[in-house]
Amino acid sequence: MKEILPGVFHWITFHEGIGQDVHSYYVSAAEPAYLIDPRVPDEKIGWFGKRKPPRNIYLTNRLHYRHSGRFAKHYGAKVWCHKAGLHAFGKTKKVTGFSHGDTLPGGVLALEVGALCPEETALYIPLSGGIISIGDAIIREDGELSFVPDYLMGDDPEGVKRGLKKAFTSHLKCDFDTMLFAHGEPVVGGAKKELRRFLKNV
Numbered sequence: 001m002k003e004i005l006p007g008v009f010h011w012i013t014f015h016e017g018i019g020q021d022v023h024s025y026y027v028s029a030a031e032p033a034y035l036i037d038p039r040v041p042d043e044k045i046g047w048f049g050k051r052k053p054p055r056n057i058y059l060t061n062r063l064h065y066r067h068s069g070r071f072a073k074h075y076g077a078k079v080w081c082h083k084a085g086l087h088a089f090g091k092t093k094k095v096t097g098f099s100h101g102d103t104l105p106g107g108v109l110a111l112e113v114g115a116l117c118p119e120e121t122a123l124y125i126p127l128s129g130g131i132i133s134i135g136d137a138i139i140r141e142d143g144e145l146s147f148v149p150d151y152l153m154g155d156d157p158e159g160v161k162r163g164l165k166k167a168f169t170s171h172l173k174c175d176f177d178t179m180l181f182a183h184g185e186p187v188v189g190g191a192k193k194e195l196r197r198f199l200k201n202v
Contacts, residue, residue: 001043004188005029005128005178013039015066024066025180028052029127030106036123036133037064037182038071045074056080056105059095060135060182061120062088069093080104085119111171113137115163116148122171130176132191137164138198140184145198148183161202169199 001011007029015022025036026048032055033048041047048054053075057068062085071077072094081089083097098104100112100121109124116137125131136148147164150157172192179191187194 001041001047004186005131008125008128008131008178010180010186011041011043013041015039020183022066023180023182023184023186025133026054027106027125027127030108030125032056032106034058034106034108035068035071035077036060036180037066037135039067040070045070049075053077058104058108058123058133059085059121060123060133061085061117064135064182065089065093065095068095082110082119082121085117111167111174113164113167115160115167116153122168124171124174124176128178130174131178131180132171132174132176132195133180133182135182138168138181140179140181140187143185145194147202165199165202168195172196172199 004010009026012021024038027034028051033052034056035054036058054077057077057079059081068079072079079095080098081095086097089095098110100110102110107126111122111124113120113122123133153160176192179187
């Protein structure tokens, strides 16, 4: 567990289902506190209660439910996903839908990404100079940004890439200095410049 910005925590866990490390976040600096794409860290679920219990859990897409149910049960937190992904949860998982453009509890703005899947969402967090949290659309490996691999983009990878480039180019209008990734280490400082450079070259 690492505090990457005041009241913004990042941790890595191994996801057995996909056979790789994934990244999760906890924002205690917001009111109320919340989690993004969470899995239980090595510090265990009670770690959060010793600080500021998370009241909401935000998913960047339907596939990132991860350990949300455990947190919801332990802290009474509400789980949120874009409404286009709610079909994936059935009756056993209680998830509340939102729309792109909504401002969620804690001041989180749901930015439309789409293209990769209808519910793909980037979360804009108005803290520490601005933060954007990204799900599966852009990953960071060995310090470099890239789109998710072509084989995960369906039948028209080039069309998906065009859609993603358009979406993230529009997000450059937001003020932000940090990017959080579900797949990859966060960029703390200079994130907007790095995203602009990446989009220029894809």
